[in-house]
Amino acid sequence: MNSDNSVVKGKHEADFSTTAKLLLELKDTSELMVDLAYSALLYDNEDIADEIVSMEEIADDLEKELQISAMNDMREHADPKKSFVIIRLADAMEKIADAAVSIADVVLRDIERNPVVSLSLQDSKVTIASVSVAMGSTLAGKSLGEVKLASQSGMWVIAIKRDRRYIYGPDENTILNKGDLLIARGPKEGEVVLRKMAAS
């Protein structure tokens, strides 16, 4: 989401570029899945829950690719321990993704919703908010990176509902439109700030 993510690129990265890229992608995917899972639960939203299920397939593929890539590194660098550590880390990330799916599963199963679920989620330290972008809002027509939403409000946008479609895990280049519904997580006080920014 932020445009400047080049600060800690190290010398080690070159050695592990493919593996590193995959590992990062799996980490981001698994975290986004958990964020989405809790919001699917809060809003009893089956669209989001469905997306988590399909993201799980992506996470599975990523893990497989990552394992192969780590084994390739091993052949090249004759360093089995390094690859072993990567494979175990990937396995932990995959477990996190699985947990997200089992939360989504609660939304997808046709059981009566217990009101306690949303009450507990609302009590949480990390709040989830859905806020729509008003016509005259400073956000409309700008990218997430331009408005620096995360560092200006504390809220991290995890999904955008535009008309009937969703954009999951938007990045700094994603342009916000008026009428967009932003689903974001962050500190409780952040919700108020985000609402102000999204209002006209």
Add this chain to the structure above:
Amino acid sequence: MPDSRAEGGGHLKTKIKDRTRMRNRSKEHEEVEYESRSVRELLTEMKDISEIIVDLAYSALILDAKEIGEEVRELETRMDKLNYQIRLTALVASRSMRDAESLTGILQVASAAEKISNAAGDIVDLLDENIDTRPFLPFVLQDADEKFNVIRVDPESELAGRTIVDSRIGTRTGATVIAVNRRSGWIFDLHKSFRVRGNDLLIVRGTQHGHEKLLRFAKGKSPRERGTKSEVRR
């Protein structure tokens, strides 16, 4: 409920203790209120832990901090207990098929939160591997949209002496403080009244832009401001 067999024999002692405590407690409170409040509180705590524990686990790897790893272990144990308590409480609360059905959903979420904490435990297990096998991890993990950073609080800065809530770090920078290191040791339980002190090291998660903003708040005042201050100080 897919995960009902997760309690190992090792927890038997805790189990018995908890059970007695539960029984005593439910006598004290009016039943319905106690049950719903309690499941709600337990679930909130489990959700909160499931979020902070992953951040802590990654930062333990990035900073090679055994102490953070230990905190992850403790939270993992706490999560086991909570998962057990929430099951008990839910079972007690359930009076009909309808109750049972809607409570299963809650228990499934609870056990998912526990799975996340187990995964965080697996991540910090990697701290036991020789550091030579993982020097690349910080570089890899730090390339994400949200990074972990360590920030030292200048005693002259506006953060020193204020609570995290008062200084509005969250809304002004988007950064989340996940742990604090001060000379006396690590602090992980950052409740609302927690006051940041000068020379504290804050372990934060946030965007690069947020990090830069936070750095400014954590720095001492500019020479001009400091001048004004020393004038005031008689």
